[in-house]
Amino acid sequence: MIAKLLKNREILLVVAVVVLLALIALRFPAFVAPFNLARVYNDTSILIILALGQMAVILTRCIDLSMAANLALCGMVAAMLNAAFPGLPIPLIILAAMALGGLLGMINGTLVWKLDIPPIVVTLGTLTIFRGLIFLLTDGKWINAHEMSEAFKALPRLDLAGVPVLSWLSLLMVCVMFLVMSRTPLGRAFYAVGGNPHAAIYTGIDVGRTRFFAYCLSGTLAGLSGYLWVSRYAVAYVDIAAGFELDIIAACVIGGISIAGGIGSVAGAVLGALFLGVIKNALPVINISPFAQMAISGTVIIIAVAVNARAERRKGRVILRKAEAV
């Protein structure tokens, strides 16, 4: 029973996160205080939202390297909108950021779908293009806290039942994605397309279109994250979240989402992101040199992928009766 539970990737991850927390608690008990754990979750919220989008894309055997750049562009546009029209209601700005993100995702998706360009090439290209666009849009200028309206900055911090809106939003996204992935044809199509694209065609699933939707989804979530990032850190410039695309992918990999497509779950993505979030937040607290953070995340990624591969590895068929009996 326990052995069987341990084979379940998600449960393994929960155990890993708990062990990690316990180790940290040994040196710094206050870290595991409920208040602080909520803070860590809040700090990881954006990564979680992004990892959910990346998960959908990776499931379809694609990859989205442009998510962080998309986030930066949408965040910048949201900030500019707010700076230019301080009276604009915040929900409208969020919608605009999500729409723009979705549009950018559609560009990726269209290139992958209609022109059959490999996803890694498409998003490598759009990654630089999106960042470049921010530069062209702003001439490299920053938008600073004092240029943003109070409401714009306040929303993610707003306290609802003791938890900030940012956390609530990420929880909402987790629930929505859970429903989408497990109970809608589109969600199942993500799995099918990544698991066996050839067979998906025979099943009447349009592989390209499904990938297109995966990119729309990841783009939209990146757009939402763009607003959240900019309002949370109260600053927008060309390089925000630079290199974050790798953190997003790392979260997915740690969460057991197979880079080869077709395998993975919402729970995995969330746990993978949390695992990284805990490490990131714990290092400054337990006084490990901030310079060690990079090496530690690298090691964790390698261990995670090795563990996941072990779990995924095909068990040898047992055709010998004797062996079966054991």
Added chain:
Amino acid sequence: ENKKIALVVKALGIGFFEAANKGAQEAAKELGDVEIIYTGPTSTTAEGQIEVINSLIAQKVDAIAVSANDTDALVPALKKAMDRGIKVISWDSGVAKEGRLMHLNPSSSPLIGNMIIKLAADNLPEGGDVAVLSASATATNQNTWIAEMKKVQGNYKGINVVATVYGDDLADKSYRETQGLIQSHPNLKAIIAPTSVGIVAAAQAVTDAGKIGQINVTGLGLPSEMAGHVKSGASKSFAIWNPIDLGYSATMIAYDLIGGAEAKPGAELKMGRMGTVKLDDNNEGAMADPFVYDASNVEEFAKIF
């Protein structure tokens, strides 16, 4: 024939350097026969600056004034520039001696080191724990200032520097590092961030943690970026030299060198309305004292830079 002076910055788009460019343009206008090429890489890397410098050499500019991302890495490229007759100076963030004719410090490092701890101490008559949030691990000047600050720490009774963390000049990392500081040092009274990215992120983190009034954020920042935080009380005061003056002075010095002035220890170079700068044994000179901004004057300067 216009003289071409290139103002090479750490990265494009940073408000501080944009302001320096304003100063350079002002100097160009004043001089009449100068064309400013304002350029730099998009992220703060030495390799990017070298590519930029190579293309400036190819364009045969008359002078290069650079704020370096790396003290040593630019030296070979800048040496090549000087070999081809280009006058090279560094400003703000310096280049090793072999790589430039002179270096213009915005202020002197001891003055800055003293200033940042003084800003913290002035608001802590009883003393207390303070922490430093530094910038990118590869920036050259922050760490000199912190070293200078530590030298004079003894003059401020009761002020304990409990930690130094690095925000890498990234908003999110600086924010998280500040959260870590607040967490692990419950008695923290002030955060010194001698970096314009870090000070903003730290002020935001302190605000979000509800610690306004308990923790004072200070250091070096831009008025336009800090105005809000001064108003909210997260930062009582901070300092910075005037980047417009800095760009202006660098251009003036470069022009002076093109005109035949020689940069050697003890020499005095002309900086237009800023007067003259006297070079020390390292061919370095300081422009002026840092200037303190607080609730009384920040709004006014926020409009400028």
Added chain:
Amino acid sequence: MAHAQLSPRNIPDRLEGRGARIMKSWEALLIVVATLIFLGNSFASPYFLDPWNLSDATFNFTEKAMIAFAMALVIISGEIDLSVASIIALASTAMGYAVQLGVDTPALVAIGLGVGLACGALNGLLITGLGLPSIVVTIGTMSLFRGLSFIILGDQAFTGYPESFAWFGQGYVWWVFSFEFTLFVLLAVAYGVLLHKTNFGRAVYAIGNNQTAALFSGVRVARVKFTLFLLTGLMAGLASICLTSRLGSTRPSIALGWELEVVTMVVLGGVNILGGSGTIPGVVLAALIMGMVTFGFGLLNVPGIVMSIFIGLLLISVIALPILWRRARRRLAH
């Protein structure tokens, strides 16, 4: 063995001559693009057509191209190595550390290459030994290698490289031909021969097309792949020597983000990112194109990020245009 009672049919070796094949090739397209960019640059800036300026411009791509050759082989074999830039950082850090201990130039070179090989070996071991996907493994080692540099160096820098070490990144072999550019040319020839004229190269293509069938056909898949990662590590080590020598200092952030530029170069060179096809001449052309674009824009003082937009657009359009063209022609034919 005598013939069975089957009548042998005559199947021709090839249907098209060499000329026709070259005309239709990716390289032909790249030559057109490169020529256009060259002409464009010559018109746009009076400083472009100067041998010394062009020589300076080669530094923009030679180090990346060295890695791109090995990376091309890795990608053709169906894998990828995203850790190359971090290997540069770690190798450079190791050399810088050695300098502090008073090591001289030949030993520094050995250390740079050795660290590159060791990093490549670790990648190779994780990927072929444990059978892990290379994209993930090398994202991990990318953090690990650079992270080690950060642990060793923190916010410090290593400097004080010996005079003689400067030659690799700053020396000239003859006239305007720098050591780096000469090395680039030699490596291009060496990799061209390795990939296109040897059994090893054939094995690389076979693995990229169908790894299982290659294994069944007696290709030592694990050994070939391991060698490829070793080679990539070695090239990163070599690039690290050149770059460190050119900069004269080491910081942990050295060569940040180069992995994506190297991959872009390889893909622009017509190597299929999914493995199985691609050529070294293509990669050479792509390196020249990227070098000329950055230099040409630099002469016009266009910000680097605008150049990257251009490279991004080039990357997508160079791949998209032939597809659109083929479609348009098919539609016209109907």
Added chain:
Amino acid sequence: MLQEKTPSRAKPAITLEGISKSFPGVRALSDVSLALYPGSVTALIGENGAGKSTLVKILTGIYQPDSGVIRVADSDTTFPTALAAARAGVTAIHQETVLFDELSVAENIFLGHAPRNRFGLIDWKKLNADAEALLHRAGADFDPTIRLRDLGIAKKHLVAIARALSVDAQVVIMDEPTAALSHKEIHELYALIERLKADGKAILFISHKFDEIFRIADRYTVFRDGTMVGEGLIAEVSQDDLVRMMVGRAVDSVYPKKEVRIGEPVLTVSGYRHPTEFEDINFELRRGEILGFYGLVGAGRSEFMQSLIGITHPSAGAVKLDGEVLVIRSPAEAIRAGIVYVPEERGRQGAIIGMPIFQNVTLPSLSHTSRSGFLKLADEFALAREYTSRLDLRAASLDQDVGTLSGGNQQKVVIAKWLATKPKVIILDEPTKGIDIGSKAAVHAFMSELAAQGLSVIMVSSEIPEIMGMSDRVIVMREGRIAGRFERSELTAERLVRAAAGIETQLNGRAA
């Protein structure tokens, strides 16, 4: 042929008219017409590459025809997508199993048309229950919630059948459905086809096995080189007629086994075992001998052969080649020693479809066509030309990608590739699986010729006629162990089947 109806009078369930389809360089179908009648089984036969699977793909909306129409219920349509075909009532079991390893059996069956609840969300409970019922109809009884990848190949095929049944289709197409099934399952499939017939479905049945065709089909249609060359009632033709139509000439269907003087032992295997796949394998292979390995699908033959050439590693056992002990750790070493294995899964293990024919052929023998590691192109072409012409390959040029060839021709390239290494022992795993009768005869003749020249051949096959026709001796495997050994003189189909199914062992046990 039970329940022979008079389909000619009934109205067709679906009609194809004037269908043409070209691929770059190949005209796969030209102007073919076909009608399928309710309650009737139409057999579609033809050589490899005749265009059968292409027709199936057009009928199921995977390919679009260049010209021609499909008529369903008196209206002319084409199927732009697989979904459109399914909506029009056409369902198919494709030649390759096209399913999803990581999804559950039930989801595999219902993917694309899963039952939904009133919020439009997938109703998993109903889905699983319906899947169980469908599996039962297909003659399978296993838990529909397990993941597909935990099933064997035969069971996966049953899932594919259940999937085809999940659509309420009027037209059911089966493209070589029995290729991966065991005897018992084939019989259950026959029963299922009878039931479908009784329900009034129109069935298109593609097979290379004539016994099957004569057993269950009512009508036949023959393709040759993409054109329709004959159709009619099965009752009115003989096997020879069909063969003549298929290949345009008469083919000697007698197995061309030559009497060869069997020499000394070449390969000796003793005490071979693997922790989970097989154990206790002992046998000798002699010069000039064809040793047949018979067994049901999944008996462990391929697994054993692959461990012989170093793909997997046995836990114990010894191999001697020409009296010398060999330790083989990889296929490369096996090839060097002179043992080669022509794998069973052509697309995955045999052919490298993105590479030209000549490069495929020379891949295992590169050391012979190169000098100190450098390629010699002329030698490569010479070697490739020699072996492809011996196997009568049909191709436009040797520089053509293998992926553009038909299945049978791909198989020829694959065999040529391993023969070109000039081996001492050749292991052929299902060498004629999915190959048409003409190519099959060529492969058999060639195999016989090889043995006559002193090569030792191991032939793994699941086809009894082939085993009986070609082998000097037969070893039967069952569940990873040797379940019987027969000399050519003692071979009967019944004995083979009993040994493979584990019945003879019991008889022996009783007798002893």
